[in-house]
Amino acid sequence: MAFMAIKKKQHRFKKAVIAAEDISCSACALRIEESVSKMGGVDSVTVHVATKTIIIKYDEDAVTINRLQNKIKDLGYTPSAVFENYLNVSSVSESMVKSESSSYFFRFLISAFVSAVLFFDFDFANFTLFIMAGFSWLYGGWHFHKGFYYSLKNKSADMNTLVSLSSSVMFLYISFFVFFPEASHFGGHFFHWHEIPMLLAFINLGKFLEAKSRHNAGKAVRELNSLFPKFALKQDEKGSVLEIKASDIVKGDIIIVKPGAQTPVDGTIIEGSSHFDLRFLTGESEPVLKKEGDFLYAGSVNFSGAVKMRAEKVGSEMMLAKLAALINEAQGVKINIQKTVDKISSYFVPAVIFLAFFSGFLWLREGLDFAVNSFASVLAVSCPCAMGLSVPLAVMLGYTRALKLGFAINNPAVLENFSKIDTVLLDKTGTLTQGKMSLTEIKPINISENDFLKYLFTVENNSEHVFSAAVRNYCLAKNIEPLKAENFISFPGLGISADINGEKVMAGSPDFMNKNGIDFSAHSLEIEKAVGSVIMLAKNKIYLGYALLEDKLRDNAKELVDNFIKAGIKPIIVSGDNKNSVEKIARILGIEEYYYGVKPDEKHSAVLKYKSFGRHVLMIGDGINDSAALNEADIGVAMRGSSDLTSSVSDMVLLKEDISLILKVISLSDKIKKIIKQNLFWAFSYNALLIPIAAGILYPINGFLMKPYMAALAMGLSSVSVVFNSLRLLKMKV
Numbered sequence: 181m182a183f184m185a186i187k188k189k190q191h192r193f194k195k196a197v198i199a200a201e202d203i204s205c206s207a208c209a210l211r212i213e214e215s216v217s218k219m220g221g222v223d224s225v226t227v228h229v230a231t232k233t234i235i236i237k238y239d240e241d242a243v244t245i246n247r248l249q250n251k252i253k254d255l256g257y258t259p260s261a262v263f264e265n266y267l268n269v270s271s272v273s274e275s276m277v278k279s280e281s282s283s284y285f286f287r288f289l290i291s292a293f294v295s296a297v298l299f300f301d302f303d304f305a306n307f308t309l310f311i312m313a314g315f316s317w318l319y320g321g322w323h324f325h326k327g328f329y330y331s332l333k334n335k336s337a338d339m340n341t342l343v344s345l346s347s348s349v350m351f352l353y354i355s356f357f358v359f360f361p362e363a364s365h366f367g368g369h370f371f372h373w374h375e376i377p378m379l380l381a382f383i384n385l386g387k388f389l390e391a392k393s394r395h396n397a398g399k400a401v402r403e404l405n406s407l408f409p410k411f412a413l414k415q416d417e418k419g420s421v422l423e424i425k426a427s428d429i430v431k432g433d434i435i436i437v438k439p440g441a442q443t444p445v446d447g448t449i450i451e452g453s454s455h456f457d458l459r460f461l462t463g464e465s466e467p468v469l470k471k472e473g474d475f476l477y478a479g480s481v482n483f484s485g486a487v488k489m490r491a492e493k494v495g496s497e498m499m500l501a502k503l504a505a506l507i508n509e510a511q512g513v514k515i516n517i518q519k520t521v522d523k524i525s526s527y528f529v530p531a532v533i534f535l536a537f538f539s540g541f542l543w544l545r546e547g548l549d550f551a552v553n554s555f556a557s558v559l560a561v562s563c564p565c566a567m568g569l570s571v572p573l574a575v576m577l578g579y580t581r582a583l584k585l586g587f588a589i590n591n592p593a594v595l596e597n598f599s600k601i602d603t604v605l606l607d608k609t610g611t612l613t614q615g616k617m618s619l620t621e622i623k624p625i626n627i628s629e630n631d632f633l634k635y636l637f638t639v640e641n642n643s644e645h646v647f648s649a650a651v652r653n654y655c656l657a658k659n660i661e662p663l664k665a666e667n668f669i670s671f672p673g674l675g676i677s678a679d680i681n682g683e684k685v686m687a688g689s690p691d692f693m694n695k696n697g698i699d700f701s702a703h704s705l706e707i708e709k710a711v712g713s714v715i716m717l718a719k720n721k722i723y724l725g726y727a728l729l730e731d732k733l734r735d736n737a738k739e740l741v742d743n744f745i746k747a748g749i750k751p752i753i754v755s756g757d758n759k760n761s762v763e764k765i766a767r768i769l770g771i772e773e774y775y776y777g778v779k780p781d782e783k784h785s786a787v788l789k790y791k792s793f794g795r796h797v798l799m800i801g802d803g804i805n806d807s808a809a810l811n812e813a814d815i816g817v818a819m820r821g822s823s824d825l826t827s828s829v830s831d832m833v834l835l836k837e838d839i840s841l842i843l844k845v846i847s848l849s850d851k852i853k854k855i856i857k858q859n860l861f862w863a864f865s866y867n868a869l870l871i872p873i874a875a876g877i878l879y880p881i882n883g884f885l886m887k888p889y890m891a892a893l894a895m896g897l898s899s900v901s902v903v904f905n906s907l908r909l910l911k912m913k914v
Contacts, residue, residue, distance in 0.1 A: 192241055193223055196248065198234040199276055201258040202327060203227065204387075206525035206568035207338035208257070215334070216251055219243055229568050231576070232276060234259075256330025277391055283323070284388035291320035291381035298374035306358050309373045316377035317351045320384060337529040339564050343383055345533070346559035346888055351376050353552050378889040379560060386896015390565070390903055408478060408500065412444040413437075415488065433491040443480045446493035449473065457481040503588050503835075516596060517856065518571040525567055532562040532871070539875035550876070553885060557874035561891035562867060563898040570859035570902055577909040578852035585914070586836035587845050594815050594831045598849040600796040601815060604744055605786060608755035608765055609713070610802035611819055611839070613731035617650035617713065624717075624725035625702055630660070632725055636717050638662040639678045639687040643670060647715055650729050673756050673779040675715075686718045689756070691777065698723050711760045733768065736840035741769045743843050749798070754778050754786050754809070784808035800842070817842060847914040855909055859902045866898045 203209065209227035212234060216225045221242025226235045236248055249259045260276055294316040298309060318325070324347070327340025354373060412426045413436040421436060426444035429435065437443050439454070455467035458480055467483045470476060476489055478498045495501065540555035575592055582589050606612055624632035637655040640648040641662045655662075665678040665685075674695070675688015686696060690707060693700050693716050700707070700716060700723045707714050712730040716723070744751045753774035755762045762776035775786065783801075787809045790797050799806070799813035810816030810830045818830035819839075834841060874891050878884040 192239060193237055194240045196234075196236045196238065196245055197263045198236065198249070198252065198259050199261045199263075200232055200234055200252060201260055201276060201280065202323065203229055203232045203234075203257060204327075204568075205229065205339045205564045206522045207336070207529055207564055209568070210522050210526050211334065211336050211338070212252065212255060212257065215255055216248065219247070219251060222248075228576075229572050255334055256327055281388055281391035284384045284391060287320045287323075288381050288384035288388055291316050291377040291384060294320075295374045295377035295381055298372070298377065310355060310358065313351060313354070313373045313376050316380060317347055320377060320380035321347050324383075337533065339529070341529060342532060342559045342562055342564075343380075343892075345536075346556045346892075347376060347379055349552060349559075350379065350556050350888060375887065375889050379892040382889060382892040382896050383560075386893075386899055389896070389900045390569075409442045409444050413441075427495075429491050429494050431491055431494060435489050435491055436486060437476075437482050437489060438486045439482050439484055441482050443476045443478050443482070443489065445478050445491045446476065446498045447489040447491045448475050449487050449489050452485055452487035454485040454487050455483040457483060516593075517860075518575075521567055521571055521860065525564055528562075528564050528567065528867075532558065535871060535875065543876060550885075553887065554874070554876050556888040557876075557886045557891040558871055560888045561870045561874040561886070561895055563863070563895045565899040566863035566866060566902045567860070569899060569906075570863050571856055573903060573906045574852055574855045574859060574909065577906050578848060578855075581848060581909050581912075581914075582832075582845055583835075585844050585848065586834060586838065586841050588833045588835060589831070590833065591831040595849050595852050597796070597814050598846050599853075601749055601798045601846075603750050603752065603790050603795040604798040604800065605752050605754045605783075605790070605809065605813070606771075607783075607801035607806050608753055608757050608762060609731060611800050612737045612753070612765055612769065613733055614837075615731065615802060615819070617647055617729040617731050619650045619654035619727055620712065620730050621728040622725065623703060623706070623728070625723065627724050632717065633658065633660045634663055635680065635685050635719065635724070636687055636715065636727060638665050638680055639668075639676055639685050639717075640715070642668045642678070643676050647713065647729055651715070651727065683720050686721075687715055689777075690714065690716060690758075691779075692716070693718060693723070696721060700726075707758075709760065710758065711764055713757050713761060733765065734837070734839050736838055738769055740840050740842060741771060743840075745770070752786075752790075754783050756780075756783075780806070780808060784812055787812045800839075844914045848909075851909065851912050851914060855906055858905055862905070863898070863902060866894075870894055 200212075203212070206229065209229050212227050213225045216222055216234075216236065221239040223237040223239065224235075225237075227233075228235070234252065238245075238248065245262055249262065252259050294312055298312060304312070321344060324340045324343040327338065328344035331337050331341045354376070409426050411423055412429060414422050414424050414429065415434040415436055416422060429445050434450070435444060435447065437454075443456075449470055449472050451472060453469065453471035456470050456476065457467050458477070470480075470487070478500050493499070536555045536558040539558055540551040543550040543554045575595065578595070579589050609615060609617070622629060622632060627635075633655050636651055637660055640651040642648075642665075663680050665680045667677075667679040669677050671677075671688065671692065673689075675686060675692035677684060677686045679685075686692065686698070690700065696718070698716075698718045698721050700718075702723065703726055707716075707726060710728055712728045714726050714728060716726045718724055741751050750773070751769075751771050753762055753766055753771055753776075755774070755776055756778050757776060759776045762774050766772075766774040775782075778786065783806060787797050787799060791812075791814070797813045798815045798817065799809050800817045800819070801810055802819035806818075810818060815832070816830040818833045832845065870886075870891070873884075874886045876885055
């Protein structure tokens, strides 16, 4: 019998970043996540309450973006824009928050005005009072009533349910006794028309202040996006200069950057030189001279002369775009404590509704007025928003502060892991040292210096390693040109090979030479004693000599190591460099344990080794050969200038040269956790204290009974207090 092989279908996953209105609390987030994730073809859904964004990973062959949008609409939320990346999300989110805050403020003003008119009682007829209060109830609370409708439709409950029920019960209760005065012996003496618009005025005021505060919280990320200019000057093939949209630039375009302008994309200068302000990108306090052949990042500000550059990275490939994506994606990831809060929030609103009915039932013995007051006050005072914002807002502001310090956080879990770290593994080259290697000496054998450098330059010219940059700079300074070559093969942690004029040329470490059976005994004693890094060269397995490279220690490396030791964190060097170089650095820094000649897989094994001992490992590195170790460590930190692979697998990326900033981000993580705990303590304490008071627990003791509008004011201030407490992260000393 013949069997036909069945090919497994390959999923074509895409990511959609959707800015959506009306997301107000954790219950909203949970409803969206649970409903959308059940759709066929959806792989994952994450809702970020603070920025009102929904991140969906989906199979484009199984579900369309229109179906996803329609599902979100059916849940009662309005998708205002959809993107495949984060480049334009912040601007849309900003306009959305501005529109939202304006709407809350206008509804607050209208409700407050109607409340004042009704309070002073201008002898209006009952029907006129009914119309005015009804208008305020409908207009001032429309967004809450709309949310309540969708909650009923989807068999769920959130903050909208509480506000809509509270205001509606009051409006209907007063209306009934006004139009049916013969029933007044049952109640109707406790409430007044002005209390309905007053309740909605206070709630809208609280939501307005919350929206304004959240808008201020996202300022740093918007500043990052503001570094992208809208327009650029492009030189066409005929030499004419045209103004085009920066978003229309493609790879290979020639762009002119005039004094005072920002570079619109990442690229290389092909003509001219100028000083550029790189402060936001690198922390450089003074403008940096950039000349022909130098690389420029988008957002760099030209201070002096005009330059021409060739566009090399555009759109989502640009460094700033990747940085914005890292920050936004990280904000959408929920840390463990957020998941716990979301779970609690899913039960909170139903529990509050039950308590409202229960307290109302208990107060029936004192009369209907007391029962309705207790019911409406419990609903109005309960605040799920404060709980929902406690964690994500603190995390978002923490990321904002980290960005200002010079860190991009990829993985929010670092916030929970830093306090557990007791071991740090440090790469040497580019981490403890500046990574700016300089070629200090060459020792060719049986070949001229000029030919030795040509071969070495040719092989190393196609590598991203810091050694290659040193060789390249040395050769260019001596006007050495590379030869034509093909079949480049990289051996991470060892070396590189290429075919030059039909001959196999290899450059790399002593281990690389040994592995390929190449005899370098003529220089073995010199290499063994060398204090520095060695690149050896061979052609057709015949040894041709070596080049010696040296690197300088980073200015703050000693301070970093001393502080690790003081904090009880054991520093260990894990380097692929030779014994003499590593020993020298370890001696200067006071590090007792170190490993040299370590290959990439051995770095990964070193992380596993210490984790198997029960240690919690922080790994700091910069090269592709560190990627596996960074990924395996409890926390992986990639240095500025790391490869894309290294940056993507790390938990954090250091954007500035100052390695001691790692100490500040550790301190910042402690402060973020402290703010989160304070926010949650306040949110839970507020509800635990005020819900019983709203239910009337103080009335038998001192005669105090909380009115629904008082409860609404307290509820609004609760959310605002969480926001203001979180904003302290932007000013705290770290």
